[in-house]
Amino acid sequence: MASFGLHRPVLHPSTTHSEAERAGCSGRCLPVLTQRHRNEPADIRGSSSSPIVASPVLPVTAGLSEPTRISIAASSVATEKIGVLLLNLGGPGTLKDIKPFLYNLFADPDIIRLPPAVRFLQPLIATIISTLRAPKSTEGYKAIGGGSPLRRITDEQACALAASLTAKGQPANVYVGMRYWHPYTEEALEQIKADGVSRLVILPLYPQFSISTSGSSLRLLEGLFKTDKKLGQLRHTVIPSWYQRRGYVCAMADLIEQELLKFKDVPSVEVFFSAHGVPKSYVEEAGDPYKEEMEECVRLIMDETRRRGFANTHTLAYQSRVGPAEWLKPYTDESIRWAAGVWGRTGDLEMLLQAYDRERRTLPSPVEMWQWGWTKSAEMWNGRIAMLAIIIILLLEATSGQSILKNLIYAE
Structure with missing residues (x-):
C-alpha cells in the first residue's frame, strides 16, 4: 500500500491498477507527481472528448462550520467531474475556538512525536499544553482582530484558483x-463525495513538504481513503511540494525586489529569511526533507534576485521552536542578535525585533549556568521534573494496576 508519507512509490497519475501492483501498491494507492511532473502543470482535464462548459465562478456562501466549495457549472455531456482539494493548517475563527484548536494541534502525533510506550499520554499532554498556551495565544489573536484570517485567505485562494482554471x-x-x-478535511471529503467528483487533485498549501504539515494532512487522507470504499475508488493526484515552481519563485523574488528598492543603499541590505522550524530529530531520524527543500527554495529565490541584478547576501534562520529539544538551526532570535552585532545599528535591531516578536523589546542573553531563585531556568527544570514524575507514576499505575498516589497517602 502506498503511503502519503515520505517513503512511498512514485507513480504517474495515469498509472493503471496492474502497474500499481507491480510497483508494490494496490489499486488504492495514492500516486504523487514525480519530479518531472512537478515542474509541469498537472493535466486535470477529463478524458471525454466533449468539452466542459464553464459558467462564472459562484461566490462562497458556506458558513464557518461548513466546507468551502467553489462550484463550476459543467455541461451534462461531461463524463468526469474534476475537483481540487486545498489542504491547510486551519485556525481559530473566534477567541473561544483557540483552546480546542490548540488541543487538536498538539494531539496530532506528527506534531508531538512521543515514543510508542508513552503514546497513550498524547491527549493528556495536548490538554496541558493547550491550557497553558491558550491565554498567550488569545492575546495574539486579539491583536489581529479576534481570530485567524487563514480561513478567509484560503477561501480567497480557492476562488482565485477556480477562476484561473475556468479561464x-x-x-x-x-x-x-x-x-x-x-472546515475539517473530513468535511471537505464528504462534500466531494456528495458532489460526485470522479477525479481529484490534492494540493497542500505548504510550499515545502514536512512531516508536521503536508505529511500530517496526507497521513490523515491516507487513513480515510483506506477505510472509505468510495474514496478508495476515486482517481487522484497528490502534489507533495511546489517550492521549486517557477511562478512561486518569481512571486517571492518580486516581493524581495519591491522591499530592496525602498532602501537608499540597496547593495548593503541583508535579505533575512525566517522559516518555521521543526525539531532536528525530524530531519535526522525521521527523514523529513523539509530542511533540504527550504534551503533549495531560498537558493532558487536568491538565484532569481541575482538574475535581476541584485547581489545581496542573505541569511536563512528558523523560528518558533518549542520545548527543550534541539530544533533546526540557526535560530531566528540568535541570528537577529548576530545581525545586530554585524550591522551595529540600533534602529535595524529594533525593526527586526518588532517583526520577530512585537512583545519583545530586547533579546535575553542565553543562560550559561544554573540560576537559583524564581528564574526562567528554574521554572523550566521544575516543569520538566514534574512532568517526568507524572509520566513515571502513570506508567507504573498502568502496568501494575495499582494507584501509586493512593498507596503513598494511605501507607501505614
Whole structure:
C-alpha cells in the first residue's frame, strides 16, 4: 500500500491498477507527481472528448462550520467531474475556538512525536499544553482582530484558483480542507463525495513538504481513503511540494525586489529569511526533507534576485521552536542578535525585533549556568521534573494496576 508519507512509490497519475501492483501498491494507492511532473502543470482535464462548459465562478456562501466549495457549472455531456482539494493548517475563527484548536494541534502525533510506550499520554499532554498556551495565544489573536484570517485567505485562494482554471478551459470544483479546525478535511471529503467528483487533485498549501504539515494532512487522507470504499475508488493526484515552481519563485523574488528598492543603499541590505522550524530529530531520524527543500527554495529565490541584478547576501534562520529539544538551526532570535552585532545599528535591531516578536523589546542573553531563585531556568527544570514524575507514576499505575498516589497517602 502506498503511503502519503515520505517513503512511498512514485507513480504517474495515469498509472493503471496492474502497474500499481507491480510497483508494490494496490489499486488504492495514492500516486504523487514525480519530479518531472512537478515542474509541469498537472493535466486535470477529463478524458471525454466533449468539452466542459464553464459558467462564472459562484461566490462562497458556506458558513464557518461548513466546507468551502467553489462550484463550476459543467455541461451534462461531461463524463468526469474534476475537483481540487486545498489542504491547510486551519485556525481559530473566534477567541473561544483557540483552546480546542490548540488541543487538536498538539494531539496530532506528527506534531508531538512521543515514543510508542508513552503514546497513550498524547491527549493528556495536548490538554496541558493547550491550557497553558491558550491565554498567550488569545492575546495574539486579539491583536489581529479576534481570530485567524487563514480561513478567509484560503477561501480567497480557492476562488482565485477556480477562476484561473475556468479561464484556462479546465473548470473544476475547488474545496478547502483544514487539518485542525473547520472546515475539517473530513468535511471537505464528504462534500466531494456528495458532489460526485470522479477525479481529484490534492494540493497542500505548504510550499515545502514536512512531516508536521503536508505529511500530517496526507497521513490523515491516507487513513480515510483506506477505510472509505468510495474514496478508495476515486482517481487522484497528490502534489507533495511546489517550492521549486517557477511562478512561486518569481512571486517571492518580486516581493524581495519591491522591499530592496525602498532602501537608499540597496547593495548593503541583508535579505533575512525566517522559516518555521521543526525539531532536528525530524530531519535526522525521521527523514523529513523539509530542511533540504527550504534551503533549495531560498537558493532558487536568491538565484532569481541575482538574475535581476541584485547581489545581496542573505541569511536563512528558523523560528518558533518549542520545548527543550534541539530544533533546526540557526535560530531566528540568535541570528537577529548576530545581525545586530554585524550591522551595529540600533534602529535595524529594533525593526527586526518588532517583526520577530512585537512583545519583545530586547533579546535575553542565553543562560550559561544554573540560576537559583524564581528564574526562567528554574521554572523550566521544575516543569520538566514534574512532568517526568507524572509520566513515571502513570506508567507504573498502568502496568501494575495499582494507584501509586493512593498507596503513598494511605501507607501505614
